[in-house]
């Protein structure tokens with residue numbers, strides 16, 4: 335089974351296009367050749383290609399994992415499209431039920447919606463900041479702000495409808 339695309343914090347960088355705000359580089363693994371490609375989070379709206387095999391790295395057709403709370407804020411702030419964040423935990427049965435539904439949404443809405451996953455066990459401060467009381471909870475952010483949220487396992491079509499994505 336292929337490893338999922340994983341983004342993780344590497345180092346802050348400066349990007350003039352973002353007005354000098356500190357940005358975070360993310361690493362996106364090429365699904366074609368498995369090479370890790372380093373990109374500033376702000377380039378998620380461009381159409382970067384793999385440095386090794388030139389396959390398109392985007393649109394993201396799979397959920398990305400958020401590695402730390404700084405990265406979470408950067409992704410939400412810099413995301414060129416609405417970002418659907420799944421707050422989950424490995425011990426949570428309904429989270430396992432809803433995981434393939436989120437994979438489906440990421441696939442069907444590649445280029446329109448970015449699906450990101452926050453493990454509430456490893457990032458409790460992010461879950462706390464957004465007042466997550468039950469999991470799975472899914473929040474959609476548009477232009478860096480929360481626009482809708484829903485809790486509980488349900489089919490992809492219901493998630494899309496409830497979150498208006």
Ligand SMILES: [Zn+2]
Nearest residue numbers: 364367384387
């Ligand atoms: Zn490649």
